[in-house]
Amino acid sequence: MTALAANYQPLDLEIATGEGAWVTDTAGRSYLDCLAGYSALNFGHRHPELLAAAHAQLDRLTLTSRALRHEVLLPFAEAITELTSTQMFLPMNTGAEAVETAIKAARKWGYDVKGVPADQATIIVAEGAFHGRTTTMISMSSDPEARTGFGPYTPGFRIVPYDDAQAVADAIDETTVAVLVEPVQGEAGVLIPSTGYLPELRRLTDEAGALLLLDEIQSGLGRTGATLTQELAGVQADLTMLGKALGGGIVPSSGVVGRADVLGVLTAGTHGSTFGGNPVASAVGLAVVRLLATGEYQERARTLHPVLAGRAGQLLEEGLITDVRCLGLWLGVDVSDRSGREVSERMAAEGVIAKETHGHTLRLAPPLCISETELQQVMDALAKAVR
Incomplete structure (x- = not known):
């Protein structure tokens, strides 16, 4: 029993600091944050x-x-x-x-x-x-x-x-x-x-x-x-x-x-x-x-969309996931042979934070300030997590 009501089932991470698309936990490990506060952090952590x-x-x-x-x-x-x-x-x-x-x-x-x-x-x-x-x-x-x-x-x-x-x-x-x-x-x-x-x-x-x-x-x-x-x-x-x-x-x-x-x-x-x-x-x-x-963030979502959708499409073609839905910098993928929770935990082990929803579905919503290199890193982690 703890003093905190258990109305959430968070990943076993305790975040200490955040900057842009990155967060660091209390153990000193850094992660790309593709949960982004359920899109509350569209501009990243601590935008100046x-x-x-x-x-x-x-x-x-x-x-x-x-x-x-x-x-x-x-x-x-x-x-x-x-x-x-x-x-x-x-x-x-x-x-x-x-x-x-x-x-x-x-x-x-x-x-x-x-x-x-x-x-x-x-x-x-x-x-x-x-x-x-x-x-x-x-x-x-x-x-x-x-x-x-x-x-x-x-x-x-x-x-x-x-x-x-x-x-x-x-x-x-x-x-x-x-x-x-x-x-x-x-x-x-x-x-x-x-x-x-x-x-x-x-x-x-x-x-x-x-x-x-x-x-x-x-x-x-x-x-x-x-x-x-x-x-x-x-x-x-x-x-x-x-x-x-x-x-x-x-x-x-x-x-x-x-x-x-x-x-x-x-x-x-x-x-x-x-x-x-x-x-x-x-x-x-x-x-x-x-x-x-300025339109900068809307344009970034459009520009990086092909990276997110394209990499996810490759996983679908390989049969590693069962469905893909992507719009801008927002991705939903379905998995069949393991739970979304297991995939999110595997991704965390690879340094990327994402979160499951409704059993076998995973959502990714990276901050709109993410770079293409960082987004490729996110999709590398997803690929490893579903293999």
Whole structure:
């Protein structure tokens, strides 16, 4: 028994320091970090521009709560909406809070604007999705491990198969206020939908007078080679949830960007957060936007994608893995003759940190600052681990 609750099963490593794509454990051994805080560390550990922004703000002001204004919040909101070509931003702290915010906004919009009868709003969601672990988030989940033992569940969700636009069409009715999906299902193993899926969801929601909500907490902010993955499909959501990399791997930071008429239904007293949009998170967020505004990190994900996908494809051809899914610098591979856990432990022994998901699947999400030489080293470790 230890003083720490066992709600995670971490690798047997204790990390002491981090720099760029590398971390060092307390025993002094270095590893390439291809977990990257589940994409919270898109810019690597301790990026100097992000650290400088945090340090400067720490010396001035750390918290006001939203009961007062501070001088960094509006510039942050203006910068993130300009970057994402949206109209309004509502800041929160964690990914789950961002999704909760989008759900509340969609429901209130449904009642106030669409005219859905009180307490009858429904939202269509996807099997295999991961949106967080609050009681409402697990109510949308089809994962028994996440759900079992935590009922009763929040009503108002209709779960349909992922990448099945016809199932969404069949589920829509007059009570539907939104369709909520991930452009890529990260926790499920980097599941990439067919080309026409998101455009068809956009068409269906427009036709039904409903909202399209896209959870880009893992897929957004450069990971897939675009600022937002929805851009690759030529789609713009009504509301987009952001998180993880928005805090630069320094502070928890999340939020929702989208249409002003939808977020505008949340008025004073209807929703809030003490730490959401705090000065430190806002300062770091502004620095994150500046990094992404150059396009450098999106371009790096596109440039290095062939290395990641090509090496994984070779392993598939050799029969060492059973499936490959890759978009930008995000890779999911399936193995058959050993567990994902065993593969992740073997990779750690080779100096690369990755993590299993759902039994026989492994995810790699290296920091976008990784070099091609380092990425080749990552794939060498994967090749050894699956042989």
